[in-house]
Amino acid sequence: MNQSPGVHAHAAPQGFIRKWVFSLDHKVIGLQYYFLALAAVFVGMFLSLLMRIHLIWPGAVLPFLARSSRRPT
Numbered sequence: 001m002n003q004s005p006g007v008h009a010h011a012a013p014q015g016f017i018r019k020w021v022f023s024l025d026h027k028v029i030g031l032q033y034y035f036l037a038l039a040a041v042f043v044g045m046f047l048s049l050l051m052r053i054h055l056i057w058p059g060a061v062l063p064f065l066a067r068s069s070r071r072p073t
Helices: 016-021 026-056
Strands: none
Touching (some): 016 026
16 A cells, blocks of 8 residues: 555546536536626616516516416306
8 A cells, every 4th residue: 555645546527416506616616606796797687677678568467577467166
């Protein structure tokens, strides 16, 4: 047993979840932050657009946000 205590040989992580979700690699973590920021920008832009539409047309009914007119029986 001629191994030094700090050296470990591990295979590269296999599969999407092991590589991207549980990664400790700084490059992968940087990409995760980049995509999270990009998603946050798009969500913020969408919400900003909804607020602006509501300010311009206060009584406008948006089909994807309107409550159902049918009531459960």
